[in-house]
Structure formats: C-alpha cells, structure tokens
Amino acid sequence: MSPALMLRAIGRPALESLASIGRVALFAVQIVSHLFRPPFYYREFLVQVMQIGWFSLPVVGLTALFTGGALALQIYSGGARFNAESVVPSIVAIGMVRELGPVLGGLMVAARVASSIAAELGTMKVTEQIDALVTLSTNPLKYLAVPRVLAATLAVPVLVGVGDAIGIMGGWLVGITRLDFNSATYLKNTIDFLEAWDVGSGLVKGAAFGFIVALMGCYHGMNSGRGAQGVGKATKSAVVAASVLILAANYILTEVFFTS
Amino acid sequence: MIELSGVTKAFGPKQVLRGVDLTIASGSSMVIIGGSGTGKSVLLKCILGLITPDGGTIALDGQDVRKAERDDFLARFGMLFQGGALFDSLRVWENVAFRLMRGHQKRPKAEAREIAIEKLRRVGLGPDVAELFPAELSGGMQKRVSLARAIAASPEIIFFDEPTTGLDPIMSGVINELIREIVVEMGATAMTITHDMSSVRAIADNVAMLHEGVIKWTGPVAEMDATDDPYVQQFIHGRAEGPISAVR
Numbered sequence: 483m484s485p486a487l488m489l490r491a492i493g494r495p496a497l498e499s500l501a502s503i504g505r506v507a508l509f510a511v512q513i514v515s516h517l518f519r520p521p522f523y524y525r526e527f528l529v530q531v532m533q534i535g536w537f538s539l540p541v542v543g544l545t546a547l548f549t550g551g552a553l554a555l556q557i558y559s560g561g562a563r564f565n566a567e568s569v570v571p572s573i574v575a576i577g578m579v580r581e582l583g584p585v586l587g588g589l590m591v592a593a594r595v596a597s598s599i600a601a602e603l604g605t606m607k608v609t610e611q612i613d614a615l616v617t618l619s620t621n622p623l624k625y626l627a628v629p630r631v632l633a634a635t636l637a638v639p640v641l642v643g644v645g646d647a648i649g650i651m652g653g654w655l656v657g658i659t660r661l662d663f664n665s666a667t668y669l670k671n672t673i674d675f676l677e678a679w680d681v682g683s684g685l686v687k688g689a690a691f692g693f694i695v696a697l698m699g700c701y702h703g704m705n706s707g708r709g710a711q712g713v714g715k716a717t718k719s720a721v722v723a724a725s726v727l728i729l730a731a732n733y734i735l736t737e738v739f740f741t742s
Numbered sequence: 743m744i745e746l747s748g749v750t751k752a753f754g755p756k757q758v759l760r761g762v763d764l765t766i767a768s769g770s771s772m773v774i775i776g777g778s779g780t781g782k783s784v785l786l787k788c789i790l791g792l793i794t795p796d797g798g799t800i801a802l803d804g805q806d807v808r809k810a811e812r813d814d815f816l817a818r819f820g821m822l823f824q825g826g827a828l829f830d831s832l833r834v835w836e837n838v839a840f841r842l843m844r845g846h847q848k849r850p851k852a853e854a855r856e857i858a859i860e861k862l863r864r865v866g867l868g869p870d871v872a873e874l875f876p877a878e879l880s881g882g883m884q885k886r887v888s889l890a891r892a893i894a895a896s897p898e899i900i901f902f903d904e905p906t907t908g909l910d911p912i913m914s915g916v917i918n919e920l921i922r923e924i925v926v927e928m929g930a931t932a933m934t935i936t937h938d939m940s941s942v943r944a945i946a947d948n949v950a951m952l953h954e955g956v957i958k959w960t961g962p963v964a965e966m967d968a969t970d971d972p973y974v975q976q977f978i979h980g981r982a983e984g985p986i987s988a989v990r
Contacts, residue, residue, distance in 0.1 A: 620844060
C-alpha cells in the first residue's frame, strides 16, 4: 500500500472521529446552556426522574447486592493467603462506594436508560414527532433532551448511594452467614474505615455517569437514521458509547480524586 | 401569501429541488402533486424551516422566512403530518392542546382542555376519545386527532402532508371533506401534498405539479383535466407510459 493510500485510510476515520467528538461536545454545551434558560419543563423532568431513578432501582440494587456478596468472598479467600481475612468489611465498603457502586450502577443504568432514551427519541424522529414539536414552537432539545439529562445527572448519584448501601449489606450478609464474621464487628469495621470522601467521590462519579448516559441516549436518538435499522443502530451506539465513556471517565475521575 | 423563488436543495449528490418557483395566495388551497421522491415533503419542510434550502428565497407576506422571529412565524402555521406524528406519551387531548399549554399561546389547563375537546368534536370525535392515548386509536382516528391538533390554535396557514395515505377510500373521503370544510370555515391558506387524485379534486383551488425538482405545471384545479401538459396528464390518469419514468 502506498503512503498516500495509507494516510488516507488512517486520516478519514480519524477526521470522522474528531468530527463526531465535536458534534457530541456541541450537543452537550447546548444542553448545559439550556439548563439555565426558560422555559423549564417541570413535568417532563419529574417523569424522567421516575423513569431513570425509581424504575432503575431494582436492577441497580440487585447488581449491588450480588457484587457486594461476591466481593466479600473474593477478599476473604484472597486475604487468607496472608492472614488478612479481617479486612473484608473495610475493603468491601471502600470497593463498593469508591469504585464498584458507581461503575456497575452506571453501566446498568447505561444498559437500561441509554438504550431506552435512544430508542424512544429515535422512534420519535423517524415518525416525525420531533418535526411536529418544532412546528408546535417547541425546541426538541429543550423539551426532550434537557429534562432527561438533568434527571439522570441528579438521579444516578442517589441510585449509586442506595446501591452502595445494598452492596455493603450484601457483603455483610455473606460475611455473617458464610464467613463466620460477628455482625456487630463487621458493621463497626465497615464504618470505622469508611471516610466521607469515599462516599462523596462515588456520588460525584454517579452524577458524571448519569450525565454521560442521558447525553449519549439523547444524542444518538435525536440523530437516529431512518427506519427500524436506524433506530436499532442508534440504540446500540448509545449503549456502547455510554459504557465506554463511563469507564474512561471513571479512570480520569479516580486519577483526579485519589492520586493528587 | 407564500412565495417561493428559485428554491434549491440537495442531499449529498442527489439534487432534490432544482429551482422551485411557486406562489400560494392567501386564503387559497394549493395542492402539490408529483411522484414519490420528487421532493414534495422536502419543499414543505423548507417552508417551515425544518430543512434549510441551499438556495433561493421563501417569503411569507413579503418577508423572508429566514429573517422572521421563529416562534411568531411558527405560530401562524398548523401541520398535519403524514403518519399523524402524535406524541405517544401524551393523552389525545394533551396532543391537541399541546401548543395551547406552552409558549406565547399558553392558557390555563382547563381552558386548553375545553378547546381541545371542541376541536375533537369538530373533526368528528367524542369527548371520550380525549382521555385515550394515540396507540389506542385506529389510523383514521389518529389522522383526525392530528387534524384537530393542526387547527387547535386557529392558524392562518395549514399544511397537510399526504392526509389520506394509509386510509380506506371512505375514511379518505371523510378526511378530504373535513379538510375542505375547515379550510373554508377558518379562511386559512392551505398547502397539501398528495398522490391521491380524489384529495386533489376535493381540496384544491389550485394545483402544482412537481417533477424532477421543478414545478412543471400550475393552475386552477378546474383546468387540470383540460391541460395538455404531458406530465400532468400522465400523473392524473396514472399511466405507466409517458415522460415520467416509472423507475426513479
């Protein structure tokens, strides 16, 4: 392959990727700017808080419960190699609130919410409902995207907080039923070694992940291609992009919060 | 009056509109006919600003639509979409009253609901339909609800995009009759896109034939059958042979 052809083969996808990043960034800036300008659609916001927050609770809670239990088993068996079985409560708590609670919660919300938002808005686009909004003097970005992004940004930290508590409870349940921990000692060790910033950092991550999930759902849905295939592609792209961005943002936030 | 002059629009290499010149007088009903994929919907969306034309000018009462204040401009329009485009998550009356509960035309919820029920009655639907969701309605009922939404704020100009597509002949006749009655009653300017010749004859004052991105013929509906324009003759008689290629 000649250097010119190779350059073209690399250059075109690179330029397209940069253009996509630019479009998503502009979309995000527009949404943030609309957060502070009327009109505000309170009803749509509350509906989305229920859809994104309340109805995601079972899946996030179950994920946290099993993860907390598995984490306790893993730390116990790993810790046994150097007689450190007693660290199970503190490591489960720190692991859940700093890392697993927000990341797994974010990924579960991405699977459930980014897909649902992208499919809903994509269908609205192909059935001309978004055009209808414009003809009814309503800005689709403001009416559809802003309430979803705001609701996810506020609701996911709450979900993460609840998930943290359930995850720790999962570890405690396994600890006292399978690993012969004393219940009071397990809880005391959990509380003693947990700092406020451990919890706070996880909640901040949750807010960032909520923003990413709704942003990706709205962006891909509102830019969906035509027909069932277009909506399917938009849904898939929203989940993949949200999941990858959550993991990337998690690394960056962890660097910022814990390595300085 | 709506005046289009030299309007062009391309999507990538495909040139859809190649210089459309058309005038729609205030209070008249213009029907645009033409084959599938000839740019009729694109033309309508260019007027509304849903698609930005590449060239030419579109003026409403002498003012360039691109320079008009967007909300004030759109408040003058109502639109019936081809598939209805009703909002699935809202009840029928909330769909009809959508514009009346937001923006400049906002009014109390009870009043908006009352107007919605009155508009539903105008299109032949009872108040029991108001509390249903669009998915619970038949295709014909959805078209009527969409028509009620288009006229809810008493717009000066109403666009109808394929109003009878997907409906049986009887329901098509009912919708055509309703459109004609409402347009006359409101004194509105109407622009309709259709393939359905029974709609053309029922709704139109004037007809324009769009083909290959330009207006091939325009004139009063009464002259349509008598014209010797080969494009119009082929289209209105549904002939496979003629200047319009069957494969486009």
